[in-house]
Amino acid sequence: MDTVIIKINDERVEVPNDFTILQAAKKMGIDIPTLCYDERLESHAACRMCVVEVEGARNLQTSCSLKVADGMEIKTHSERVIQARKDILDLLWANHPNDCLTCEKSGECKLQEYCYKYDVKETTFEGKRKNYEIDDSSPFFYNNQNKCINCGKCVRVCSELQHTNAIGFSERGFNTHVSTPFEIGIDNSVCVSCGNCVSVCPVGALMPKSKEKFRLWETKKVRTTCSYCGVGCQMDLLVKDNKVVGVQPANGPSNNGLLCVKGKFGFNFINHPDRLNKPLIKKDGQFVESSWEEAYGLIVEKVNNIKSEKGSEVFAGFTSARCTNEENYLFQKLFRAGIGTNSVDHCARL
Amino acid sequence: MTNSIAEVKDADVIFVIGSNTTENHPVIGAQMKQAKAQGAKLIVADPRKIDLANDSDVFLQIKPGTNIALLNSMMNVIIEEGLEDKKYIAERTEDYEELVKLVKAYTPEKIGEICEIDPEDIRKAARIYAKGDKSGIYYAMGITQHKKGTHGVMAVSNLALLCGNIGKESAGVNPLRGQNNVQGACDMGGLPADYPGYQKVFKPEIQEKFEKTWNTKLSPKVGLTIPEVIHGAEEGSVNFLYIMGENPMISDPDINHVKKALDNVDFLVVQDIFLTETAERADVVLPAASFAEKEGTFTNSERRIQRVRKAVEAPGEAKPDWVILMDIMNRLGYDKKYSSPSEIMDEIASVTPQYGGISYDRISKIGLQWPCPSKSHPGTKYLHKGVFARGKGLFMPQEYVGSVESVDSEYPYIMTTGRVLYHYHSRSMTGRVEGLNKKAPVSFIEINPATANRLNIEDGEKVKVTSRRGTITTMAKITDIIGEDTVFIPFHYADGAANVLTGTELDPIAKIPELKVTAVRIEKIL
Structure with missing residues (x-):
């Protein structure tokens, strides 16, 4: 394989020539923030959080989509880059419910994590706010578009990996939101309830309907193999107080981070009161x-x-x-x- | 599977026959659709217009029980048009001439009538399959649950050999296993003629090997298969039955017959996580730990041995199955203690050639695919590379024979069975998950609109379905997924159980029941 030599944050590194800047940085252990990036999907370059400064380029470049080139010099955390990321978070926050105290996603929310890392405490923009009705028609998850940041991961997982095409972007501009065709609701759509959209949502827009109240930091993750069909999907059981409270897909050789409805949402039999407990x-x-x-x-x-x-x-x-x-x-x-x-x-x- | 699941994405041609992949193996179904989106061709053969049929290049809506006719006819076309892989046939196979002779009579025109499909579609499918460089065949119980199920598998293998598709990446012969560890249960000797690793119980040198390792006398007599046990129990030659994690009162053919058999044994032990329909008939029920409550391994469809880990404590006094089995074994006077499943795996590795290199240390992050004969072996991504396990690939040509069960004026429709996306086998687990039950609450029968019209049946109406074995009441679901002379009932439900209707006719080789073909009549409830 052909390689190129580039410099990231003044450090020289040799990487394959088909790498993106994001992949090269990852290889060096440099953490570039992303909201819309998923290595299994085509680069989308929508959230702009991964922007970096490339020497000679007039504008900041999205590192998830720009391929490396020989001699490239890149700054991943320059002042200009950091300011750009703050502005993005500021803009996202301008239209996001400030309800981290009660939001189920708290603790694993990317928006929350980056606002903390980049010291964005409040928004400097005042304006219109989204006001969508929550789609709770699915027995397995909610679609709360008031929390959506339009990263598009759910839509792309549904179309590029799952190939169900149940959800897409409706309307344009400020009104852009993720929904089913004609707003018929998840349960009336062609959705197969695989929950792969829920698993990739970086914020609290797509959330499992849980019987238990738990915070991610209260849980431990146990890597295991799904107990349903013979595909052998790898997954993490989320455990709190001796109860399985959730399932997250893992990147196993046969499932590549995907699960189906039974693997993702079919775990409540474990704690069921009908379980035999004495001979x-x-x-x-x-x-x-x-x-x-x-x-x-x-x-x-x-x-x-x-x-x-x-x-x-x-x-x-x-x-x-x-x-x-x-x-x-x-x-x-x-x-x-x-x-x-x-x-x-x-x-x-x- | 001869090949690996991740290879699906790189196939040129995917031929799905007798597998409703997107509902029964959804994550493989998704990967088939990814392959299709990247340009792979897709052929689907099934009595129902399943989800994948909508994405297919050719859809062959065959009459249930006609797989072998279709496969032979595709081979007829391939040979007729000179599309076979001549080099591969010459170098790697034997008995090719037998195949040529046999498939000669299977012209698309003749077979189109048997399968009830357009002969041109057979030609189209044959050409697509043969012209692909990497053509993979994926099948499930739609091929095997027939009187000639084993022959069906041989026909699949013949087609793959004919086009040089065994021993090649992203191709192969790929049965998709329906349960998490059905592969492992077979590998571990959960079969009446096989010790772990398919070592035959009737071979003296094998018997001697296990007698030495296990330090006891062993029987060389091949045991009974499930249908034979049920039959033996009914007639009194099986008196003690121990059932672990299985629910034949839902999943086995002719449930009335199963019920009689279970009630006729002297002593029935059932070990499970719920009081299943089968457990209710037991003399002793032993409470077991679920997969989330114990350590162990499952072997998936691609022969990969993967870890299962304990996340929570089992409820009450329930114990992991391995502990219960060990306790009973010791109390029966066979003294052997294991401190952990890892130690059991070490013993498995020592007696099972394919698992020789497996240990918990090696599979802690990523599982290994058997054959993995030694500690330094990396595992096997796909089988028969370069040379077949038996040397040459043997063509096993098989004639098409109609199903034993046939329609007549009293039972005019063919019922076929299967699963739905939202449930797993006998619903002992999925039936206790609220959301899954909400999506698929009750048993139903799929009926074509024209048939429903003729019978004056409306969508959602309760109907009576009767076979030569029994009668059930279920809900009519009117859909053109299914042809006019065929109906479909999922076998999951205890109420409206499809297996009350199915028969116990067996494939004489594999002893698999002919579950996919049952003659029924449908009546309106007045």
Whole structure:
């Protein structure tokens, strides 16, 4: 691969010639702020937060879209750049509800994070404010356009990655907002509820409907594999007080940061009150709670009695395509080595 | 899958047959659409006009049960027009002449009538598939749940071999696995003829290997498959049944027959996270931990072994399945303690050649794809590169034979079954998620508008559906997704359960039931 040599913040670096400035900076460990950037999507260069100064260029350049060129000299945090970013945040804040105290996104909101980093405490602009009705038609998430910053990530994920095209930009200028065609509402649209738009929203515009109140900083993230179909999507379970309160997609080899509706929103069975929590033994046609010892004792007694009376071939077990490899291994070992039959199968055919 | 999921995006041609990918494997469906947007061609063959059909270059709305006829006919066209990969056939395959002989009779005109599609569409699909450099075939239960399911898979493989598409990136033969760890359950020996790693129980050297490792005597007798167990339970030759994390009272064919079988065993143990329809019939129910409450691994459709991690404590006294199994094994006198699933994986690696290089250390960040025979092996992205596992790729030509279940004047429609986006298998999990239930609350039957009109049935009306096995009541959903002589019912629901209607006819090789073809009649409820 051909490489070029550039200078970022006076430091020389060699990078592939198809890199953007943003990628080159990332490689050097320099953090350039972005709101509309997602490495899986075509560069959009809409939010302008990633602007940098390129020697010789008259205007500030968007680092997410501009490719590197040999000899380029770039400043990522010059005074001019910082002022530009402050102005952008100031403009965004001019039309954003100042409700971080109660906003569910607080703590993981990019706008909040950058306003803090760039010391934007309040807006200097007075003017019209957006006033949209919240679309809460989806059982899974809200679309609150009063908080939208028009970065377009949701629209692009829906069209470029998910290819559902349920949402798009409606109207123009100040009235530009993300909606379904003819404002029919998410639930009446072609939306497949994958929630990939929700997962990329940098602010509180697209938010999961949660049964629990939690702040991101109160949760721990546990990387795991989805328990539904065989795609093996990687995801993070958000856990607060021994409860799974949310799911975020992870960038696994098979899912590339995407999930479907079941993976993203189908986790409430974990904490469901119907969960079995004690062994049950049927006595006179009714289930009675028992101790583990009693349940184990009964199983062992039955196995031994039936085995001595009829041999091993009258035993059979269905192992499970939903359990782990380790559990499937032990199940077949229990039947083969513990009981003495190969009658072990599972629902691969069903 | 012979290939990897990420390779979907780089395919030239994607041929989806018997898989409603966007509903059953949505994240793969999205990647197919990405490929299409980048210029890949898409062929879809399915009895229903599924979502992907709208994006397809050719859509073949075939009659259920006619996959083999279609595939043979596509091969007929490819050979007739000289589009086969001659070099690949010569170098890497055998028995090609057998295939040529067999598919000769499968002309598009003749097969168009059998499949109820336009012969020109068969030609078009064949040309697109054959002309692609990297053509991948993706299928699911639409290919396999038939009396000739195994032959259907062979027909898929024949087509891929004919065009040199096995052992190549972004091509291959790719069954999409419906459950999180159905691949792993097979790999781990959850099959009646196989020890872990598909090592056969009837081979003396294998038996000896496991007897030595497990330090016990083992049986060389091949065990029973699920349908055989259900049958044996009904007739009294299976007396003790242990079911872990499975709900045959919804997912197995002919539920009335399953019910009789479960009630007839001397002792039924069910281990699950909910009191399922199956658990309700048990003598003992053992409460298990869900995937979020334990450590372990799942193996996905592309053979990748990935970590599952404990996030929360299991409710009450529920225990991880591996702990329960170990406890019972020890109490039965087989003394072996494991301190963690990681230690079990080490044992798996020691007896399973494909998993030989797997350890929790190696898969902590990114999972590895088997075969991964040693600790230094990087895993295998796609299979059969350069040479097949058996040496040469063998053509296994198969004749098309009609489904066993057939329509007559009493049962004039073919019912086919499947899943919907918002539910998973028997709904024990998704049925307890409010939003998912709101999106897909009840069982329904898809009926073509012309058929509905003939039967004087309106959208949303309750109807009676009867097969040779039973009757259910379900809601009519009138849609032109489905043809006039075919109907579709999702199998998820206990109320209006499609599997009350399905039959227990099995593929004699794989013992998979013919779930995709059931003759039914539909009646208005007066």
